Amino acid sequence: MGLAKRIIPCLDVDAGRVVKGVQFVDIRDAGDPVEIAKRYNDAGADEITFLDITASHQERDTTLHTVEQIASQVFIPLTVGGGVRALEDIRNLLNAGADKVAINSAAVHNPEFVREAAERFGSQCIVVAIDAKKVSAESDTNRWEIFTHGGRKPTGLDAVEWARKMTDYGAGEILLTSMDRDGTKNGFDIALTRAISDAVPVPVIASGGVGNLQHLVDGVQQGGADAVLAASIFHFGEYSVQQAKEFMQSAGVEMRLG
């Protein structure tokens, strides 16, 4: 008995609408993030992550407004990421009702930003998002590097060292996405998840590649993840959050069941 592992549905939001399409069983949803966040809340999700993929600066106000609406109706933790570049962005998101913010590219460009953010707002609300890709040959020792721009741009940074550095700088949690697995439905990169989880003292959220419920169990039991993030398996109603939780619990993972 103790701390439960978390299931975190992820919403990709562009200009105030959920993209990648979301379709619950028997309900065709138009993509309203507030409506979708409420459904996940009611379904027993442990947290919600909201990734703002809005490109233009003007549309950031839409994001803040959406976050505000979600926060006034959803009473579980809400992490917001995407385009977080300045302390002002963090302040605005927290004031709008986000509980944590995820910093990705801005951390790569300026690692000190993470330190400043953690000192200013506390490590508990600073998540560093890491997009990693395997760069070693199959026969060699595993090595992953940090990529930015949706996995297109290499940085030369070693993923394990980078994760350790980010937690030294004050990150309170790591959101780890395998760029090799993202969208494949072949399961998490377990070796990557394990390497990062063993390297850092803070919780790690595994992301990228979930295709079935056993993948969630593997992420926790083999990868050592503290939480698992998934989008499409929940969005398209393949599995409900409750089903996922019951499956994980019966596999021996401690979960919060309703």
Place this chain on the structure above:
Amino acid sequence: MSEVVAVIDYGMGNLHSAGKALEKVANGQTIIITGDPDQVRAADRVVFPGVGAIRDCIAVLKDTGLDQAIRDVAKAGKPLLGICVGMQAMMARSEENNGVDCLGVFDGQVTFFGELFSDTGTRLKVPHMGWNQVQQGMAHPMWAGIDNHARFYFVHSYCVTGLPDEAVAGRCDYGLTFAAAAVQGNVFAVQFHPEKSADAGLTLLENFLRWQPKIN
């Protein structure tokens, strides 16, 4: 006149979520978010939330005079609810930021989790983040309608220890046993975030809005 519930705003992070959750469960009460010590003293009930570092928290409370307002509310017998750093700030002392004297409403200490290991020998992550079980230490109106061992959402690296048994309203285990909830007359404090703890948390907040503490 409807009751006024003041949520103390001292300018640190996301204090509005507590207000939003209280609005959700309010039954005729007016929820105000304020940093004015006089408004805090005048309120019928007070919620003292908190996130961030204890040194900054206590410094701001002292600068604004909110420290004395909180002590006054505690003495006046009005229902007062501390949340997370709000709970920690009401203890005697915290070892965070090289040691900080706190408000001293409770005679407890705030200590770092440190290097903790689970019973299987794996190192536990800090912050303690996520949904953990709270073992209720006593029957109390604040626990009405909430199952013993219900899960609440925690996120913290420091925890309250050293309280006398009769002040521990709830316990939680994470490598060690710490006070997840503390009580002393009209003051109740929780380490978890009821405003982020789904139904169990909303029930606790609803209970707080109804709570009529018995004053000795």
